[in-house]
Amino acid sequence: MTHAAQPDDADAHFSYALARSDDAHDHACSLQHWKQRYEQLSQGRFTGEVEEVWFGNVQIFRESTNQIVHEAGVAWEGSRTFGIPLEAEGEGWYCGEIFDRNSMLTLKGGEELDFRTPRKLDILAVTADMQVFSDYAKRVEGRDIEAEIGRQRVICSVPEKAEELRSFLLTALNTVKAAPHLLEHAAMRKALEQAIFGSLLAAIGNGNGQEVARPASTSETRRQIVNRARDYMRQHVDGPITMADLCAELNVSRRTLQYSFQDVLDLNPVGFLRAMRLNGVRRALRQAEEHVSVADVAASWGFWHLSHFAADYKAMFGELPSETLRAGSVRRLSVPSG
The missing domain is CATH 1.10.10.60 (Homeodomain-like)
Incomplete structure (x- = not known):
């Protein structure tokens, strides 16, 4: 079952969709512009839900599953994805690494997803245009974010920063859900996109765990x-x-x-x-x-x-x-x- 606030149209300012499914394969197909294949590994009736919003250079989504699932596939070309669990019941593996609730999972567009989920998973994620996000990080924070991330697939974040990001993304998603038409305003799309970028950068840290020196200037x-x-x-x-x-x-x-x-x-x-x-x-x-x-x-x-x-x-x-x-x-x- 799918509900959408706007058609999947390149000319639309935004789109909001909610999809529920009782089959892992159908669930995998419900996320727009991803090529995915899901296989259910644990026994029992599958239920899944994907809630997503698109605007500008950003896709925010919340995905929940109630069975152990192996997820494979790729995100849209030129993107960078960051995910943070809201709830994770049991142990999961992401691209060969164990993760916990305070881990940020990341995936570059074109890289292969290899994800064995916990028995129960509720996760928030942002997929953004990688170049736009990198330009923002360089211009506003003076950071080469792709160099900081390097080959990492699991980024450890301090619990406080992870919780701030979790709370922020949930608030952003709920705000759009309550009044998606507000995204018709270019200023709101711009402000929300930049707020998301800023929250991601804060959760990732400054790349070396050291306090950045105050810039010298007269x-x-x-x-x-x-x-x-x-x-x-x-x-x-x-x-x-x-x-x-x-x-x-x-x-x-x-x-x-x-x-x-x-x-x-x-x-x-x-x-x-x-x-x-x-x-x-x-x-x-x-x-x-x-x-x-x-x-x-x-x-x-x-x-x-x-x-x-x-x-x-x-x-x-x-x-x-x-x-x-x-x-x-x-x-x-x-x-x-x-």
Whole structure:
């Protein structure tokens, strides 16, 4: 049984699908753009479920099975997959290695999948365009992520980082499931994609387990970076800017931008950007008709986590975004015509 929010169409902004099956072979065929073959190894009735969302350069999926299965196949060409178990009952093998709940499993597009699952498995995964992800890692974090991963198939992550990634991906998937139409907004797709990339990089670590040294720069250099960043923000005040946009425009890493803002303004650049975007939402809500959805306005400014958005908005302006929307509508109705 399959449910889809959008057709599998290259021109569609997004797609959401949920497939349930009682046969391992059918289950293997339910994941889009993967070529897979599943063979059930343990005795008993098979039940499986795949929930997936596609947008931009990213495929997020959650897959659950209740029997020991051997999985073989390949992901789509040019991709890199990262998976992290939500639940694993029993021992499993991935490409010849034992893994546990805090392991990140990775697979490069074109490489052969060789996975013997535990008796019960519930796993979250992201498959992304490898070049886009690598470019993001280089531009924002100054990291050669493919060199860091090398030939690893199982990446050990500290429990706290693994749990953060697990929680983040589950929240992202549930957000899209609740309101998939919000992915029609390019700003939300962009913000969510970059948030996913950032979460993956945090879970992988910096590649050598050592603290990265603070970049050496003069106070004048840091001041120039902050001035250029603020100029760019002002010039694009009517659009949702991301940290990746700033890093690309200024040709600096996130870390350099972070230290520059802290040293010059004693302010976090992420917080500065969030404040700008919140003000953008507020302007839009004050000008919008009452029938306009707050969620759509927030998504158009790149806010994908709506509960966090509402809390940040109230903390900034002392009222909920829905109150701003209603007040704006009442104010316009009260203005005499002519």
